Amino acid sequence: MTLLWHLSVIKNSRFILISGVILSMKGIEKKGFSIKNKTSIPESYFKKTYANRDVIIRINNKKINSKTNKYGDFSISTEVNDTSKIQLFDDKDHEIQKYQEYPVVFEQKQSGPLVISDIDDTIMRSFTKTKIKRLITTLFKTAAKRQVISYTQQLYESFGENADFFYVSKSENNLFYLISGFLLHNELPLGPLFLTPFLNASQLLFEKKNASFKFDNICNILDHSSNKKVILIGDDTQSDMDIYYDIIKVYKDRIEKVYIRQTKTKRSKKQLDQWKRIEATGVTAYYYKHDEILTTKQQL
Numbered sequence: 074m075t076l077l078w079h080l081s082v083i084k085n086s087r088f089i090l091i092s093g094v095i096l097s098m099k100g101i102e103k104k105g106f107s108i109k110n111k112t113s114i115p116e117s118y119f120k121k122t123y124a125n126r127d128v129i130i131r132i133n134n135k136k137i138n139s140k141t142n143k144y145g146d147f148s149i150s151t152e153v154n155d156t157s158k159i160q161l162f163d164d165k166d167h168e169i170q171k172y173q174e175y176p177v178v179f180e181q182k183q184s185g186p187l188v189i190s191d192i193d194d195t196i197m198r199s200f201t202k203t204k205i206k207r208l209i210t211t212l213f214k215t216a217a218k219r220q221v222i223s224y225t226q227q228l229y230e231s232f233g234e235n236a237d238f239f240y241v242s243k244s245e246n247n248l249f250y251l252i253s254g255f256l257l258h259n260e261l262p263l264g265p266l267f268l269t270p271f272l273n274a275s276q277l278l279f280e281k282k283n284a285s286f287k288f289d290n291i292c293n294i295l296d297h298s299s300n301k302k303v304i305l306i307g308d309d310t311q312s313d314m315d316i317y318y319d320i321i322k323v324y325k326d327r328i329e330k331v332y333i334r335q336t337k338t339k340r341s342k343k344q345l346d347q348w349k350r351i352e353a354t355g356v357t358a359y360y361y362k363h364d365e366i367l368t369t370k371q372q373l
Contacts, residue, residue, distance in 0.1 A: 074098060076170050082177055084179070089152065089154075091149050095122065122271055124144065127164040144272075174253070181237045186301060187302065188229070188303075189305050191306065215251075221259045225306065228332060229262050241294075243269050292320070306332045307334070308336055314351060322354075332358070333360045335362045
């Protein structure tokens with residue numbers, strides 16, 4: 074039996090991208106993947122992916138062949154315009170079941186900014202710097218109980234209804250139901266989720282994540298999007314400032330603003346040095362404190 078864990082369809086005037094994650098497993102009930110079920114996330118690390126296998130994608134009457142990688146991921150681009158009916162089938166021609174409550178199709182708007190945002194400690198408090206606390210929070214705290222960062226939420230709202238949102242995070246795809254449930258529960262802007270590969274317990278403990286994952290995915294988004302102005306939102310706990318600096322070097326004419334959330338009371342020397350590099354690019358940028366509310370003029 075196969076399960077479609079995460080499906081995303083991105084449409085604009087230039088292309089349609091269909092991507093997803095497929096699991097290979099025996100017997101599943103919808104309740105087992107409810108965002109309210111505290112055991113869903115720990116159990117996901119003991120599931121097997123539908124790895125290195127053929128997958129058939131049927132879009133209305135058109136058939137497209139694809140194949141998953143070792144993580145159960147697949148991705149294809151197509152010029153098919155009508156995506157009202159998308160079905161996936163495994164290599165035995167059995168339809169792959171889908172229980173996803175999060176939207177599947179995201180059609181980019183003609184106007185408004187393109188907002189690319191981190192998730193952990195940018196919009197959802199995740200205690201990235203404290204490993205044990207982060208692990209406990211991630212594994213056992215449901216989406217409805219995760220704390221939203223109110224300023225970032227207000228910042229999102231200030232961009233208006235025409236903004237296109239993309240979420241790029243180094244969180245693994247095991248957390249898709251947690252993250253998507255968090256966005257839905259807090260009525261945050263919805264957009265495609267770019268997450269690192271689905272992991273089993275061994276991979277979680279011993280396999281290092283791709284260091285260039287966020288940079289590569291942001292580049293991919295920008296290369297396949299219309300020439301809209303871009304707003305980057307992140308925090309100072311990991312590598313967001315370094316990644317955004319590298320993005321600015323490549324796409325400076327498109328980057329309109331950068332927002333970095335300060336997660337601690339004081340900024341370290343490393344954080345200040347990272348910030349000075351962003352400021353030196355000349356792009357409009359804000360490094361806001363965890364409890365700071367910027368003025369409407371600054372937001373817009």
